Amino acid sequence: MIAILDYDAGNIKSVEKAFRRIGEETVLTRDFHEILKADKVVLPGVGSFGDAMSHLKKYELDKAIYDVVNNDKPFLGICLGLQLLFESSEESPGEEGLGILKGNITKIPDAPGLKIPHIGWNSLEFPRQGRLFKGLDEGCFVYFVHSYYLQAKDEEIVKASARYGVNIHASVEKNNVFACQFHPEKSSEVGRTILQNFANI
Numbered sequence: 001m002i003a004i005l006d007y008d009a010g011n012i013k014s015v016e017k018a019f020r021r022i023g024e025e026t027v028l029t030r031d032f033h034e035i036l037k038a039d040k041v042v043l044p045g046v047g048s049f050g051d052a053m054s055h056l057k058k059y060e061l062d063k064a065i066y067d068v069v070n071n072d073k074p075f076l077g078i079c080l081g082l083q084l085l086f087e088s089s090e091e092s093p094g095e096e097g098l099g100i101l102k103g104n105i106t107k108i109p110d111a112p113g114l115k116i117p118h119i120g121w122n123s124l125e126f127p128r129q130g131r132l133f134k135g136l137d138e139g140c141f142v143y144f145v146h147s148y149y150l151q152a153k154d155e156e157i158v159k160a161s162a163r164y165g166v167n168i169h170a171s172v173e174k175n176n177v178f179a180c181q182f183h184p185e186k187s188s189e190v191g192r193t194i195l196q197n198f199a200n201i
Contacts, residue, residue: 001025001026001027001037001038001039001040002019002024002025002026002027002038002039002040002041002042002199003026003027003029003034003035003037003038003040003041003042004016004019004026004027004028004029004041004042004044005029005030005035005041005042005043005044005061005064005065006028006029006030007030007045007052007055007056007058007059007061008055009044009045009046009047009052009055009080010045010046010047011044011045011046011079011183011185012028012044012045013028014185014186015042015044015078015185016028017185018184018185018191018192018195019042019195019199021192022192022195022196022199024195024199030059030061032060032063032064035061035064035068036064036067036068036071038073039073039074040073040074040075040076040198040199040201041065041068041073041074041075041076042075042076042077042078042081043065043075043076043077043078043081043084043085044077044078044079044080044081044185045078045079045080045081045084046079046080046145047080048091048092049080049083049084049089049091049092049095049097049105049148050089050091050092050095052080052084053084053092053095053096053097053098056084056098062098065098065100066098066100069100069176069177072175072176073176074176074178074198074201075176075177075178076178076179076180076198077177077178077179077180078179078180078183078184078185079145079146079180079181079182079183081179082150082171082172082179082180082181083097083105083148083150083181084097084098085097085098085100085101085177085179086098086099086100086101086102086103086104086105086150086152087099087102087103087104088104088105089104089105089106089148090104090105090106090107090148091105091107091147091148100177101152101157101172101174101177101179102152102153102154103150103151103152103153103154103169104150104151105148105149105150105151106148106149106150106151107147107148108146108147108148108149108164108165108166108168109165109166111165114164114165116147117145117146117147118144118145118146118147118149118164119144119145120143120144121141121142121143121144122141122142122144122162122163122164122170122182123139123140123141123162124138124139124140124141124142124160124161124162124170124171125138125139125160125161125162125163126138126159126160127155127158127159127160127161128156128158128159129159130159130160130171130173130178131173131178131197131201132159132160132171132173132178132180132194132197132198133159133160133171133194133197134193134197135193135197136190136193136194140190141187141190142162142170142180142182142183142184142187142190142191142194143182143183143186143187143188143191144162144164144170144181144182144183145183146181149164149166149168149169149181150168150169150172150181151169152169152172154174155169157172157173157174158171158172159171159172159173160180162181162182168181169181170182178198178201180194
């Protein structure tokens with residue numbers, strides 16, 4: 001059973017549907033006991049960093065996330081869910097993230113010919129081997145929708161990166177914690193493989 005955290009963020013239902021399409025049983029929940037009973041937990045989301053942190057605290061899902069991570073249960077953050085795992089974001093100055101991983105979220109800088117937000121398909125590079133990308137070739141394409149990007153303090157946790165004016169840390173992995181800035185649920189067969197790899201962990 002995969003628990004998908006419901007904290008009033010956007011795009012949660014499409015993640016639930018994507019896991020169901022690969023045959024995984026899911027529950028969309030904010031119930032603490034249901035989350036702790038699950039085999040794996042997913043934090044999806046589209047929206048603003050500050051609002052999302054407020055909602056996580058309102059439903060006490062921040063405490064559930066810390067418990068899940070500390071109990072070595074596989075945990076996946078998607079898009080905003082990746083950003084919330086880190087310490088802070090320029091989008092919401094003064095608002096602390098979950099701080100499970102070290103690093104900060106920064107605005108993609110303006111550059112000639114670049115549209116922000118970054119919306120669309122982008123190829124991935126694999127600087128290090130990551131379990132989410134098993135069976136995938138470097139240069140595969142995934143779908144992004146974001147204006148802010150991760151700068152991880154420890155580059156060893158960065159398993160996929162993408163170029164969009166800057167080097168975007170597109171996916172990280174540390175022990176039982178996984179996260180993608182892009183949307184695997186919108187990334188066709190490549191995304192399906194990534195979700196299946198997570199389900200198989």
